Amino acid sequence: MSTFKDKIKLKYPTLSSGHKKVGKYVLDYPQAVAMKSASQLGQDVGVSETTIIRFCYALEYSGYSELQAEIRQFLIFQKSSFQDYQAMKAGEANQPNFFFQNMQRDQAHIQKIIEQINEEHLYRVAKKxxxxxxxxxxxxxxxxxxxxxxxxxxxxxxxxxxxxxxxxDDINFLFSKLNNQSIFVAITFHRYSSMTLDLAKLAKKQGAYIIGITDSVLSPLEEFADTLLPINLSSTSTLDTGPAVLSLINAIVAGVAVIDKDAFDRRREGYEKFNPGKFLI
Structure with a gap:
């Protein structure tokens, strides 16, 4: 059964700019939505009460009261992502093929990312x-x-x-070297790191091209990213999504490696010839 979060994420790309503002607010502050009237919510978001009602219609709710009731139920039964992870693993612990089941879940997550991500976006990222x-x-x-x-x-x-x-690191020194020929890759997921977001904002000011790897098009990283790679997986735990994220990143690295085979071969040869000897013993 889809939740209000699932509905917002699904509909988000087709929503109007006003409705997108409402959607972001609902996801970021569900507790406030549970307590406020449509008029009060509109004042907080900076849109009209009518826009709030039409946002609910866009998500196929009968009105604001139905959305609000669902959010209240969600908050009553809400658990942390770690609790979800722990509960899932405990429920599977006595089932046969426990380890294989977890590996197959990783496989399913990777397949879902393949279906979600536009390969042209990956090529653009690798080329940049x-x-x-x-x-x-x-x-x-x-x-x-x-x-x-x-x-x-x-x-x-x-x-x-x-x-x-x-x-x-000396952040001032590192970021003073950024310009419009530089790349800044920011990676952050739900409970988004304010530190990573601040660094992305700073890199943007320096003219760097920002690549964002995150969990949703609604991530606050979207504000700064020139190319956003949203990984929309049903799991709420980053412990479960980690293998799929690594697979995506591995694909990007592979794309960079094959753009210029001769240059890569030269780097490989130099890397393999280097022998640090006793310094690494």
Missing amino acids: IYDSDNILVAGVRTSFAVAHWLSFALNIVRGNAHLVQPGV
Whole structure:
């Protein structure tokens, strides 16, 4: 059964600009929607009460009261993503082929991303990265491992990639080097990191091309991204979506590697010839 969140995400690309504002507000502040009248909600969002009602019709609700009732039910039974993850795994623990079932779920998530993402967008991202002279990658908390792997892989196949680590790096120095030939890859998912968003905003001001990898077209990262790659999966836990995200990123790295085979071969040969010897022992 689809929820109000599912309906907003499904309809979002076809909504008017006013309805999109309402949709973002409903997703970000469901508690407020549960308590306010349509008129009060319109004042908070900056649209008319009529726009609120028409937004509900666009989502195929009979009116505002039906949407509000569903949101109230959602808030009563809402759990954290970790609780969802824990409950799902506990329910499957005694079933046969537990490990294979989890691997098959990863497989299904990857297939869903294949169906959602436009391959032309992936080619555009790979070409932008290849043509850039400076690549910064940012992701914190659950996105850190993915960001780290992407920067590492891009350094092998392309070079000039750097993982941004606030608190370790000199952010002023790194971002002073950004220009319109630079790429900034921002990776963040639900409970979006304000740090990653602030870095994307700063990179945008410096003229960098922003690639956003996130979980929805409604992500606040959409405001800054020149190309947004939204990964819309039913799972609410990033622990379950991680393998699919890595698969998407691996495809991007592969795309960068094959744009210029001769250049990649030269990088590979240099990489394989290097022998650090005792320094890494």
